[in-house]
Amino acid sequence: MIVFGRRIPMVASLLLWAILWEIIGQLQVTILLPPLSSVVMRLFEIVPTASFMSALGVTAYAFIVGNVIAIAVGVPLGILMGRSVIADRLFLPWVNLFLSAPLTALVPVIMVIFGLGQTTIILTVVLFAIWIIVLDARAGVRSISPSLVEMAHSFGANRLQAFTRIYLWAALPEILAGIRLGVIRAVKGVIIGQLLVSIVGFGALFKLYGSRFLMEHFWTALLVLFALAFILAESLAWLERRVDFYAASRG
Amino acid sequence: MNAPIALTAARPVTDSVVEVRNLDKIYAGTVQALKDITVDFPRGQLTSLLGPSGCGKTTLLKIIAGLLPASAGEVRVNGKVVSGPGPERAFVFQDFALMPWASVIKNVTFGLEMRGMAKAEREEIARRSIARVGLAGFENRYPHELSGGMRQRVGLARALCVDADVVMMDEPFSAVDEQNRRKFQEELLTLVAQEKKTFIFVTHSIEEAVYVSDRIVLLSPRPGRIAEIIEPDINRDGDTEAIRRHPVYLDTVDAIWYSLKTYLD
Numbered sequence: 001m002i003v004f005g006r007r008i009p010m011v012a013s014l015l016l017w018a019i020l021w022e023i024i025g026q027l028q029v030t031i032l033l034p035p036l037s038s039v040v041m042r043l044f045e046i047v048p049t050a051s052f053m054s055a056l057g058v059t060a061y062a063f064i065v066g067n068v069i070a071i072a073v074g075v076p077l078g079i080l081m082g083r084s085v086i087a088d089r090l091f092l093p094w095v096n097l098f099l100s101a102p103l104t105a106l107v108p109v110i111m112v113i114f115g116l117g118q119t120t121i122i123l124t125v126v127l128f129a130i131w132i133i134v135l136d137a138r139a140g141v142r143s144i145s146p147s148l149v150e151m152a153h154s155f156g157a158n159r160l161q162a163f164t165r166i167y168l169w170a171a172l173p174e175i176l177a178g179i180r181l182g183v184i185r186a187v188k189g190v191i192i193g194q195l196l197v198s199i200v201g202f203g204a205l206f207k208l209y210g211s212r213f214l215m216e217h218f219w220t221a222l223l224v225l226f227a228l229a230f231i232l233a234e235s236l237a238w239l240e241r242r243v244d245f246y247a248a249s250r251g
Numbered sequence: 252m253n254a255p256i257a258l259t260a261a262r263p264v265t266d267s268v269v270e271v272r273n274l275d276k277i278y279a280g281t282v283q284a285l286k287d288i289t290v291d292f293p294r295g296q297l298t299s300l301l302g303p304s305g306c307g308k309t310t311l312l313k314i315i316a317g318l319l320p321a322s323a324g325e326v327r328v329n330g331k332v333v334s335g336p337g338p339e340r341a342f343v344f345q346d347f348a349l350m351p352w353a354s355v356i357k358n359v360t361f362g363l364e365m366r367g368m369a370k371a372e373r374e375e376i377a378r379r380s381i382a383r384v385g386l387a388g389f390e391n392r393y394p395h396e397l398s399g400g401m402r403q404r405v406g407l408a409r410a411l412c413v414d415a416d417v418v419m420m421d422e423p424f425s426a427v428d429e430q431n432r433r434k435f436q437e438e439l440l441t442l443v444a445q446e447k448k449t450f451i452f453v454t455h456s457i458e459e460a461v462y463v464s465d466r467i468v469l470l471s472p473r474p475g476r477i478a479e480i481i482e483p484d485i486n487r488d489g490d491t492e493a494i495r496r497h498p499v500y501l502d503t504v505d506a507i508w509y510s511l512k513t514y515l516d
Contacts, residue, residue, distance in 0.1 A: 145346065145348070147344045147345070147346050147348040148348050148350070150313075150318050150342075150344070150348065151342070151344060151348035151361075152361075153318060153336055154316055154317070154318055154336040154340070154341075154342040155336070155341075155342075155361055155362035155365050155409075155413065156336060156337075156338060156362065156365040156366060157365050161365060165361075166350070169350065169352045169353075170350075170352075172352065243352070
């Protein structure tokens with residue numbers, strides 16, 4: 001960004017908003033928005049506490065397990081759909097349906113079946129993350145040049161070798177894009193799941209802070225979550241850029 | 252206009268590696284791509300499949316490669332009926348078909364790796380074949396770092412290092428610039444002379460076919476059938492530059508042009 005002929009780093013705008021937050025907080029306009037400085041002070045106070053760390057651990061566990069399942073199922077399913085017309089006809093309507101469906105409405109159903117525990121939250125994460133992963137893996141496989149498939153075939157690759165040596169790699173830019181989008185959706189999934197179950201992890205914390213009007217605590221938890229989601233998305237984007245060079249050269 | 256120059260008639264083939272018998276190919280139940288193709292590919296020689304677009308030359312090559320099924324008839328390689336790709340055949344692709352995520356040496360060793368050869372062994376063979384096509388020193392480069400001509404050299408090295416009897420090339424130089432194409436054509440002659448391999452070469456360039464081929468199979472379009480088989484009587488042992496000025500070369504190019512002209516719209 002260039003203002004009055006000077007280069008202003010992107011962080012500058014963040015700083016501007018932080019100052020605005022601090023001013024509004026100090027003016028005590030509303031109880032809902034305490035000053036940023038006191039939120040930051042609270043951050044150092046409550047983050048090391050056992051309850052916060054355990055909420056973070058429980059959330060991270062559900063998030064990681066859910067994503068691993070979504071990737072382990074979603075990527076092969078997407079590749080299968082990209083390669084087989086029958087599989088595509090069978091699954092594509094469902095994938096498209098779930099991709100655009102308001103998934104939050106389904107969480108109570110999962111809750112009824114699997115109870116108020118980690119299983120429900122893990123499944124919610126899977127439910128949020130998997131569809132875009134499937135769809136992007138499918139798109140990646142469909143963009144493989146036909147001659148590369150013929151090449152694998154003519155040099156004696158069997159189906160498994162063609163999958164692990166060609167399809168997976170050729171579709172990697174799209175697969176990674178799908179995983180990045182899936183992981184971002186999974187952040188929503190894990191928090192929505194916890195909020196609805198509301199006795200686990202951050203869901204329980206938010207409920208506690210909200211009901212007792214502990215706004216500094218509330219904003220602290222929110223800041224931590226936002227920062228984690230941002231770092232996660234950015235590191236995946238970085239990984240994606242590393243393989244992007246060959247997405248363009250596939251022709 | 253001059254009358255067409257008589258073409259050198261093909262001699263009967265005594266030792267053929269690839270035999271194609273009464274081959275038909277019908278696409279989607281209606282489009283007849285190839286009709287009653289019967290042709291032999293003599294051992295140790297370069298045979299071109301030449302014709303205008305729509306004559307089915309690439310289809311024929313892919314059926315021989317086992318990448319496409321025939322609708323009727325059969326292909327035999329070393330006497331055995333072809334039902335799919337096999338280790339005795341290697342393919343060079345028009346668009347190179349390199350793995351963009353893999354280095355040159357990994358691309359070249361692909362065929363050997365699929366055969367389950369140990370890493371050290373296959374890399375040693377690959378290094379030799381990379382040097383053979385003039386790419387020594389580029390083993391660890393990636394395809395996007397190479398020019399079009401160099402990429403096709405990688406494709407050629409990959410086909411050479413599996414040590415197949417038959418090397419099939421599908422318009423291998425059409426995506427390469429004119430200067431590099433000429434250089435490739437000259438090098439191909441050296442390669443055919445040195446390697447004891449049978450080459451099947453698809454091209455739509457008359458000059459290219461006459462320059463590199465021992466034998467030219469002329470295909471006519473819609474449906475693809477064999478119009479003529481020509482063996483240009485050119486001595487290729489001496490100067491590769493001299494071939495383009497050889498009277499037989501020039502006459503053959505002319506004669507094929509007269510022959511193919513009738514098929515153009």
